[in-house]
Amino acid sequence: MALKHSKQREMIKEFLMTRTDHPTADEVYVNVRRQNPNISLGTVYRNLTLLADLGEIKRIRVGDGVDHFDADTSPHYHFVCTECGRVMDLQMKNLEEIVTLAGANFDGQIAGHVTYFYGVCGNCKKPGTTS
Amino acid sequence: MALKHSKQREMIKEFLMTRTDHPTADEVYVNVRRQNPNISLGTVYRNLTLLADLGEIKRIRVGDGVDHFDADTSPHYHFVCTECGRVMDLQMKNLEEIVTLAGANFDGQIAGHVTYFYGVCGNCKKPGTTS
DNA sequence: TAATAAAATAGGAATCATTACTATTTTAAT
DNA sequence: ATTAAAATAGTAATGATTCCTATTTTATTA
Numbered sequence: 001m002a003l004k005h006s007k008q009r010e011m012i013k014e015f016l017m018t019r020t021d022h023p024t025a026d027e028v029y030v031n032v033r034r035q036n037p038n039i040s041l042g043t044v045y046r047n048l049t050l051l052a053d054l055g056e057i058k059r060i061r062v063g064d065g066v067d068h069f070d071a072d073t074s075p076h077y078h079f080v081c082t083e084c085g086r087v088m089d090l091q092m093k094n095l096e097e098i099v100t101l102a103g104a105n106f107d108g109q110i111a112g113h114v115t116y117f118y119g120v121c122g123n124c125k126k127p128g129t130t131s
Numbered sequence: 132m133a134l135k136h137s138k139q140r141e142m143i144k145e146f147l148m149t150r151t152d153h154p155t156a157d158e159v160y161v162n163v164r165r166q167n168p169n170i171s172l173g174t175v176y177r178n179l180t181l182l183a184d185l186g187e188i189k190r191i192r193v194g195d196g197v198d199h200f201d202a203d204t205s206p207h208y209h210f211v212c213t214e215c216g217r218v219m220d221l222q223m224k225n226l227e228e229i230v231t232l233a234g235a236n237f238d239g240q241i242a243g244h245v246t247y248f249y250g251v252c253g254n255c256k257k258p259g260t261t262s
Numbered sequence: 263t264a265a266t267a268a269a270a271t272a273g274g275a276a277t278c279a280t281t282a283c284t285a286t287t288t289t290a291a292t
Numbered sequence: 293a294t295t296a297a298a299a300t301a302g303t304a305a306t307g308a309t310t311c312c313t314a315t316t317t318t319a320t321t322a
Contacts, residue, residue: 091236107253122238
């Protein structure tokens with residue numbers, strides 16, 4: 001833990017660590033405001049970006065137009081439910097080898113890949129379960 | 132070709148078909164305006180969305196905050212250059228089998244995957260080449 | 263401990279991509 | 293030719309995110 005965090009930054013990181021789903025900046029804002037009603041949305045954004053730059057959290061983009069954040073920085077994949085929009089973790093091995101495949105007929109230098117999966121989550125599959 | 136396209140819609144699709152890179156809505160707008168200086172940005176957006184919904188073009192999201200569009204609707208992967216931001220095609224086999232891997236320890240129904248690669252493109256690799 | 267400097271905040275304004283709205287025009291159908 | 297449907301241009305609205313600035317908090321130093 002190189003940098004000493006401000007109170008609000010610590011709060012934001014703590015909150016993220018309690019969550020296995022992957023909140024958006026606004027969700028972080030709404031929740032953290034319960035402990036600190038004065039915190040501003042700008043502060044949430046600034047600190048999420050800072051934490052992501054430090055590598056202490058991860059920014060997740062799954063094409064829904066909103067950034068999600070994850071306190072688990074270990075490499076893993078995500079699933080987005082096309083019904084409820086939730087983003088959840090997937091238990092599966094890393095696919096780094098596909099970078100080699102991708103580089104085989106390509107001129108440039110491939111540094112990495114982004115992969116996520118989509119479909120209907122376990123909750124939405126069960127009819128009548130609106131949660 | 133089920134639906135008869137309007138003049139501007141046809142123009143947009145034609146333009147996309149001439150491009151192997153993957154223009155954004157604004158790039159489409161700027162270019163198509165050369166043939167029809169009166170076309171509005173709203174029309175470009177509306178028709179790109181319509182064409183994508185019809186399956187005649189594909190919307191590509193590579194996490195740069197802007198949608199790109201591709202007239203090639205066959206399944207293939209993309210590469211984003213972290214230097215110049217360009218989005219280009221990759222020559223490689225489809226990885227649909229990873230959906231099975233992803234579904235192995237997952238509760239829901241996985242319908243598909245999104246994968247793209249990033250790194251430095253051939254052009255940006257060569258130092259001094261600013262193009 | 264008081265004074266000074268640096269870092270961070272709250273709150274609001276600005277930005278940028280995209281979508282929505284509406285009066286008008288174009289195209290199709292009768 | 294008349295009427296109805298579809299699409300457009302142009303502009304306003306939206307929503308996520310970033311930027312700006314006066315003020316506050318925290319750290320540093322004498």
